[in-house]
Amino acid sequence: MRRGTVHDDVANHLGGVAGHAGIFATAADLAAIGQMLLAGGTHQGKRILAAATVRRMLTNQNAGKPAIDPERPNRTSAHGLGVVINQTWFMGRLASSRTFGHTGFAGPSLLVDPNRKLVLALLTNRAHPNWSWSNPDPVRAAVGDLLAREVN
Numbered sequence: 453m454r455r456g457t458v459h460d461d462v463a464n465h466l467g468g469v470a471g472h473a474g475i476f477a478t479a480a481d482l483a484a485i486g487q488m489l490l491a492g493g494t495h496q497g498k499r500i501l502a503a504a505t506v507r508r509m510l511t512n513q514n515a516g517k518p519a520i521d522p523e524r525p526n527r528t529s530a531h532g533l534g535v536v537i538n539q540t541w542f543m544g545r546l547a548s549s550r551t552f553g554h555t556g557f558a559g560p561s562l563l564v565d566p567n568r569k570l571v572l573a574l575l576t577n578r579a580h581p582n583w584s585w586s587n588p589d590p591v592r593a594a595v596g597d598l599l600a601r602e603v604n
Contacts, residue, residue, distance in 0.1 A: 460557045479573040486564040486571035489552075509533040510552055510566075542589050544596030546604075559588030563596050572599055 484495060489509070493501035501509075514529040521527050530537040535552040543551050543563050553563040559576035574595055578588050 479575050482560075482562055482573035482575070483571050486562050486573065489564055490566060490569060490571065509535060510537070510550075512537050540593065542592040542596070544593040544600060546597050546600035555588075555592070559591070561588075561592050563592075565600070568600065568603055570599060570603060572596060 488495040488500050489506055492503045493499060493506040509532045511532055512530045513533065514531050517529040519528050524541065526541040527539060530539065532552060535554050537552045538547060538549050539553070540547055542555055542561055543553060547563070548565055548567040550567055551563065551565040553561055555561045559574075559578040561572075561574045563572040563574070564570070572595065574592060576588055576591065578586065
């Protein structure tokens with residue numbers, strides 16, 4: 453496993469530093485972010501984000517706008533601030549309308565379902581050891597479906 457090396461070609465071209473890639477975390481740390489958002493901006497009794505900020509993050513900022521990519525089914529324009537909302541293409545068919553999350557280029561994702569109080573931190577790397585795994589979305593959705601079924 454490679455640690456600390458960005459597998460995004462654009463970031464590599466820029467020396468490994470780019471605004472869209474290169475954040476490294478453990479599954480536990482990523483899950484802590486999801487738990488903090490579920491708790492309205494607090495983590496372990498400490499305020500990290502203002503409650504109003506979290507509400508804005510989790511509110512669709514694109515209500516009424518057309519889908520971002522009409523060629524790809526199940527993708528809507530529902531985006532909060534830094535997260536996408538109710539995107540079954542990676543969250544799975546069992547995601548609720550309030551489910552939100554974020555994906556990464558190499559395949560990782562954070563999925564948070566407030567209705568079920570679930571957080572899923574999925575760490576994958578489609579670029580290592582080679583580019584043989586081209587589309588992480590079916591795996592993301594399948595894992596989301598599996599988790600949702602297990603807790604119902």
